[in-house]
Amino acid sequence: MIQLKHVLVLVFLCVFSGISQSTNGYELWMPYSNIEDSSLTKKYRDYSKSIYFPGSTETLMIAKNELHTGLRKMLGLASIPTNSNRLENTMIIGTKENLNSDIQQSLSKAYVEIGNEGFIIKTVSIKSKTVLVVTANTDIGILYGVYRLLNLMQQHKNLHNINAVDTPKIKLRMLNHWDNLDRTVERGYAGFSLWNWQKLPEFIDQRYIDYARANASVGINAVSLTNVNANALILTPMYLEKVEALARVFRPYGIKIYLTARFSAPIEIGNLETADPLDPKVQQWWVHKADEIYKLIPDFGGFLVKANSEGQPGPQNYGRNHVDGANMLAKALLPHKGNVIWRAFVYSEHDADDRAKQAYSEFVPYDGKFMENVLVQTKNGAIDFQPREPFHPMFGAMPKTPLMMEFQITQEYLGFSTHLVFLPKLFEEVLDADTFRKEENSTVAKVIDGSLHNQKLTGMAGVANIGTDLNWTGHPFAQANWYGFGRLAWDPYLSSETIADEWLRMTFSNDESFLEPMTRMLIKSRETVVNYMNPLGLHHIFDTGHHYGPGPWVSELSRPEWNPTYYHKADSQGIGFDRTPSGSNATEQYAKPLQELWNDPQTIPEEYLLWFHHLPWDYKLKNGATLWDGIALKYQQGVDEVAGMITTWSIMKPFVSKEQHEEVTMLLEIQLKEAKWWRDACLLYFQTFSKKDVPDGVSKPLYSLEYYKSLKFPFAPGIRPQWD
Numbered sequence: 001m002i003q004l005k006h007v008l009v010l011v012f013l014c015v016f017s018g019i020s021q022s023t024n025g026y027e028l029w030m031p032y033s034n035i036e037d038s039s040l041t042k043k044y045r046d047y048s049k050s051i052y053f054p055g056s057t058e059t060l061m062i063a064k065n066e067l068h069t070g071l072r073k074m075l076g077l078a079s080i081p082t083n084s085n086r087l088e089n090t091m092i093i094g095t096k097e098n099l100n101s102d103i104q105q106s107l108s109k110a111y112v113e114i115g116n117e118g119f120i121i122k123t124v125s126i127k128s129k130t131v132l133v134v135t136a137n138t139d140i141g142i143l144y145g146v147y148r149l150l151n152l153m154q155q156h157k158n159l160h161n162i163n164a165v166d167t168p169k170i171k172l173r174m175l176n177h178w179d180n181l182d183r184t185v186e187r188g189y190a191g192f193s194l195w196n197w198q199k200l201p202e203f204i205d206q207r208y209i210d211y212a213r214a215n216a217s218v219g220i221n222a223v224s225l226t227n228v229n230a231n232a233l234i235l236t237p238m239y240l241e242k243v244e245a246l247a248r249v250f251r252p253y254g255i256k257i258y259l260t261a262r263f264s265a266p267i268e269i270g271n272l273e274t275a276d277p278l279d280p281k282v283q284q285w286w287v288h289k290a291d292e293i294y295k296l297i298p299d300f301g302g303f304l305v306k307a308n309s310e311g312q313p314g315p316q317n318y319g320r321n322h323v324d325g326a327n328m329l330a331k332a333l334l335p336h337k338g339n340v341i342w343r344a345f346v347y348s349e350h351d352a353d354d355r356a357k358q359a360y361s362e363f364v365p366y367d368g369k370f371m372e373n374v375l376v377q378t379k380n381g382a383i384d385f386q387p388r389e390p391f392h393p394m395f396g397a398m399p400k401t402p403l404m405m406e407f408q409i410t411q412e413y414l415g416f417s418t419h420l421v422f423l424p425k426l427f428e429e430v431l432d433a434d435t436f437r438k439e440e441n442s443t444v445a446k447v448i449d450g451s452l453h454n455q456k457l458t459g460m461a462g463v464a465n466i467g468t469d470l471n472w473t474g475h476p477f478a479q480a481n482w483y484g485f486g487r488l489a490w491d492p493y494l495s496s497e498t499i500a501d502e503w504l505r506m507t508f509s510n511d512e513s514f515l516e517p518m519t520r521m522l523i524k525s526r527e528t529v530v531n532y533m534n535p536l537g538l539h540h541i542f543d544t545g546h547h548y549g550p551g552p553w554v555s556e557l558s559r560p561e562w563n564p565t566y567y568h569k570a571d572s573q574g575i576g577f578d579r580t581p582s583g584s585n586a587t588e589q590y591a592k593p594l595q596e597l598w599n600d601p602q603t604i605p606e607e608y609l610l611w612f613h614h615l616p617w618d619y620k621l622k623n624g625a626t627l628w629d630g631i632a633l634k635y636q637q638g639v640d641e642v643a644g645m646i647t648t649w650s651i652m653k654p655f656v657s658k659e660q661h662e663e664v665t666m667l668l669e670i671q672l673k674e675a676k677w678w679r680d681a682c683l684l685y686f687q688t689f690s691k692k693d694v695p696d697g698v699s700k701p702l703y704s705l706e707y708y709k710s711l712k713f714p715f716a717p718g719i720r721p722q723w724d
């Protein structure tokens with residue numbers, strides 16, 4: 001029997017060992033762990049002595065509850081005193097019109113800066129007393145401000161003299177769920193879809209609320225609920241009433257719902273014979289559909305569309321083009337202020353040109369032709385969410401069109417939810433890339449936030465990694481990728497180090513002996529996965545369909561560009577895809593300075609080498625090694641780095657819960673096993689062309705090439721049924 005003294009010891013251990021109270025990860029980056037530093041607690045308590053927080057809208061009530069929960073848990077306060085006499089308080093939280101005129105005036109410039117979604121957190125002196133003020137122009141600004149304040153407290157930041165004026169730099173900060181109506185998730189590795197269509201609209205799962213809360217805490221303000229490989233049923237009344245229930249939950253958190261629109265919906269659910277965008281009956285059908293949706297959901301965001309891509313229907317089925325398709329939908333949505341997000345992820349089996357060039361060739365000529373409520377959503381790279389890709393050449397090349405970034409948070413090509421990979425580092429690399437399209441430093445971030453070409457409508461989407469798993473994302477560290485995506489969508493100029501530091505502090509511990517090695521580990525994890533999967537610019541050498549593990553030998557799929565051999569082009573001469581003028585000339589789609597730099601294997605950054613060049617096996621790399629040796633050594637380095645992650649993690653026990661420590665340890669062991677699998681399978685296969693021994697320092701393969709080729713994975717999640 002457990003005795004009282006055991007319970008007390010346990011409580012003592014939890015409270016005083018710095019272990020966060022959350023043990024299963026459900027609370028994400030908001031465990032609001034008790035702050036043990038007594039001087040810090042005192043300072044925070046001083047601000048929390050008496051709080052003036054007027055207003056009772058749904059959004060403000062959420063903010064108030066959150067504040068109370070946070071302060072209660074972090075500071076151990078039983079209740080939070082509120083005071084309606086605003087001059088006697090230590091914390092004042094309210095929209096501009098609720099604050100006294102002195103404060104209003106002293107902040108008048110900042111109020112202009114923060115617009116509709118920003119906030120101000122500032123200590124001000126009132127009657128010679130220091131007061132912490134959180135203010136905004138709108139309720140949602142207050143909610144964002146409260147979340148930020150609590151986040152800062154979770155990070156043990158000094159609030160003395162704080163003057164944080166912050167507003168999102170991007171308008172649409174969006175998660176794209178690839179959730180099917182049967183609750184499977186395409187490329188989902190964290191369980192099933194959160195949306196329980198059978199129980200909606202009556203049953204509101206607490207998860208919907210917690211999901212909205214997590215999104216709002218980082219400023220995500222839009223979600224598309226359904227897979228871009230869309231099912232038209234979602235647009236029928238039967239489903240729309242369920243969508244409406246979710247919209248009601250999300251609304252006070254500032255989140256708008258988008259749906260994926262199947263282009264052939266007028267045929268499938270509208271009894272029309274065609275979905276031709278120039279047919280008046282089809283146009284009318286969409287106008288009515290939009291009216292019907294907005295009647296139910298007045299703040300509906302709009303449609304996300306994958307058309308004429310990987311077998312999805314689209315305007316080209318009727319001899320029309322992307323502009324015809326997008327503008328037809330845009331017209332139906334415009335009166336309601338809705339948007340069309342039209343994806344640029346297109347490539348065709350009938351186009352013999354390099355797949356990497358096709359989206360640019362197809363879309364750039366349409367620049368300036370889309371209606372003002374159309375965003376063209378473009379993946380970060382020209383192929384497909386690979387461990388490393390040069391930025392998509394469309395960024396910067398369509399100055400008259402708002403280009404929306406599409407990142408993939410779910411790790412389709414990055415080890416599913418079993419590999420620890422900190423994606424903000426990858427996202428940062430893309431956002432910081434210079435397109436050279438205008439003045440110097442015309443970065444992708446400046447294209448996305450609209451500053452380079454004066455765009456008003458701006459957006460960043462992330463394909464969600466969220467599911468019904470207890471900890472939401474499968475891998476406890478994959479939560480950092482959801483968090484980091486949100487932070488970068490708010491501010492694409494944040495550094496990945498800052499994001500790693502914030503997330504680690506909030507989720508686990510503020511102890512420096514935890515933070516320093518763990519931040520380093522997170523930052524490095526992104527290069528590590530490149531090393532053991534796709535070093536030196538190799539790409540898309542994943543096994544077919546499910547993309548689980550290596551399959552560089554796959555060569556017999558019906559569409560050439562679905563075969564890994566299409567991408568690595570290994571032969572007895574060498575390896576790599578020649579995309580210079582002597583090959584596919586994909587470099588031509590980039591600005592001149594990049595063409596010059598990238599056309600020459602001597603000047604291209606080596607991380608892109610084999611993306612753009614086919615080079616002999618004994619080509620000399622910058623470090624003097626031959627290309628073959630260099631590839632082999634990178635694979636080995638990746639494996640060694642995962643082993644290093646295991647060592648680092650093994651000493652982190654004091655800072656995390658026992659459950660999470662064990663979970664991550666098991667996952668890292670899988671990652672190590674799979675990193676070795678990648679190394680051995682790829683090197684054995686490429687060796688059949690290079691005919692060279694692996695250099696010293698590279699471990700001998702564990703199994704034969706035949707063994708690796710024979711592996712089958714019926715259990716691999718997230719497969720696309722039509723591919724298998």
Ligand code: GCW
Pocket residue numbers: 178186187228229306310345384385412720
């Ligand atoms: O990378 C590919 C994925 C598909 C996905 C497609 C897309 C939703 O393998 O599963 O389909 O990209 O982005 O449309």
